[in-house]
Amino acid sequence: RLLARFRRPEHWGMRPECPLVREIHPATDSRVLVAGTNAEGPVLYLAANGCEVTAVEAAADAVERVMLAAGEAGLTERVHGCVSDLGHWSPEVPLNAVVCTPAAFEGLSAAERAHVIEVLQGATADGGVHLVQTIVAGQTALTLDELRRRYRGWAVSVEFDVGASKTFLARKAIA
Numbered sequence: 001r002l003l004a005r006f007r008r009p010e011h012w013g014m015r016p017e018c019p020l021v022r023e024i025h026p027a028t029d030s031r032v033l034v035a036g037t038n039a040e041g042p043v044l045y046l047a048a049n050g051c052e053v054t055a056v057e058a059a060a061d062a063v064e065r066v067m068l069a070a071g072e073a074g075l076t077e078r079v080h081g082c083v084s085d086l087g088h089w090s091p092e093v094p095l096n097a098v099v100c101t102p103a104a105f106e107g108l109s110a111a112e113r114a115h116v117i118e119v120l121q122g123a124t125a126d127g128g129v130h131l132v133q134t135i136v137a138g139q140t141a142l143t144l145d146e147l148r149r150r151y152r153g154w155a156v157s158v159e160f161d162v163g164a165s166k167t168f169l170a171r172k173a174i175a
Contacts, residue, residue, distance in 0.1 A: 004047035013042035019159040020099060023129050026051045030096040033120070035086050036104030041068040048076035051096075056104070058085040076082040080139055086116045090125040098130040105142055113142065117150045126175050128156075132168040144168060 003038050009021045016022075020042055024032065026049035034043050034055045043066050047053045055066045063081040070079035080166065082089060086104050094096050103112050130151070134142050147168045148156060154170040 003074075006044065006075075007056065009045055012045040012154075014041055014045060014092070016042050019131055019169055021023075022171060023044070023131060023171075024051075024097045024099075029093075031093055032099065033035075033095055033096040034099045036101030037107075040066050042099055043079060044069060045118055046072055046097075047075040048073070048077075052078055052080070054080045054082060054091075056082045056084055056086060058083065059105075060103075064166070074157060086105055086120075087112045090119050093123075094125045095120070095123050096128050097126075098124060100130070100132045102142070113146070114150060121154075121172070124172050126172055128172045130168075130170045130172075132170075134166050134168050139169060 030051040030054050032051045043055045060083045067081045070076045151170040156170045159167045
């Protein structure tokens with residue numbers, strides 16, 4: 001019964017219609033990267049729904065917080081924490097989904113952001129999805145124009161969430 005509660009997005013502070021819940025359809029063999037983990041909710045929601053989740057964050061205390069929350073929820077087998085910035089991290093296995101907050105790109109130059117996106121695109125399985133929060137609380141991390149240029153050949157859209165938050169959604173074509 002507790003696991004059933006953990007599978008509900010509302011338990012983790014997310015609405016059922018938010019882009020992450022709507023666009024990522026967890027399966028037991030899904031591998032998801034969550035970068036810029038400013039909240040445990042997305043990581044734990046995806047893990048509770050059967051995904052193998054890697055949480056990448058440059059701040060050790062943020063990764064520790066995520067791992068502690070995963071332990072309290074009994075999800076440590078599905079959550080893998082990594083203290084690193086995206087500029088120095090690369091996936092070891094194909095990904096089904098990538099979720100990035102603005103913090104994931106903080107401090108990276110335009111060339112470094114382009115390289116990170118290219119690496120993540122290459123590691124994403126056909127049909128996989130990338131969700132990039134672009135505007136949160138009035139601050140722009142990446143421009144929509146920059147993201148559209150980087151995701152040519154992918155199906156892209158902009159999803160609006162609560163308040164001024166926008167999420168850039170890109171789905172890789174199935175070959």
